[in-house]
Amino acid sequence: MTGETKTHAASLPLLDPRSADEETMTLETTLKQWNADLINDEGLPGSVAQEFIDTDWFGLPPATEEEIGAAETRLGVRLPASYREFLLFANGWVYPGNDMDFPGSLRSCSEIGWFKDEDADWIRAWIDTDPGIPVSDDEYFVYGDDQDPVIMRREYLASCLKISESSEGGVYLLNPNVLRVCS
DSSP states (O other), X not given: OOTTOOOOGGGOTTTOTTOTTTTTOOHHHXXXXXXXXXXXXXXXXXXXXXXXXXXXXXXXXOOOHHXXXXXXXXXXXXXXXXXXXXXXXXXXXXXXXXXXXXOSXXXXXXXXXXXXXXXXXXXXXXXXXXXXXXXXXXXXXXXGGGOOTTOOOGGGGGGOEEOBOOBTTBOXXXXXXXXXXXX
C-alpha cells in the first residue's frame, strides 16, 4: 500500500450518513476515491479477476430500477435511498479490501438476502453466548473511525439484510427498519 492511506469499511458513505465531507463528497466521488485507494492495495493480486484489475474499477455495472424493484419485491422491503443510490451506481463491489477488518465482496441486488435465512447460526451465537447489554442511541449511531462493530443491538440481527459475502473480517448488514435522518 502506498502512503498512509488506509480505507476502512466505516468510511463508506452508504454506511456513514453523517460524513464530515457530506456537502462536498458525493457517492460517486467517494467510491472513485475508495477504488483508487484499493488499486494500490498490496493484497490485490490474486484476490480479484484480472478484468477488474485491467479496468481499474471494482464496481459491478449499475443496477436498473427494475432490478432493484425486483429485489425489493423478493425481500418484501423498500431499500434505503442511500443504498439504492449505491446499487444504481455499482450493483455490487468485488474487492472491498484485503484487511482483516473488511467483509467479503458487496453483493448485487439479486444476491441480497435475509441474514436470518443465511446465517441463523451467527444470530444464535450472538444471542446465546451473550445476551448483551442495552445500547443507547448515542452508542449505536456512531459512524466513521469511532464506530465499534461490537456495539450492536442483537435484537435487530434477525431483521437485517446481508449485503456482502462473509469473510474473516465479518459481514456487512443493512437494517432496513432503522432509518435515521442526520443533520
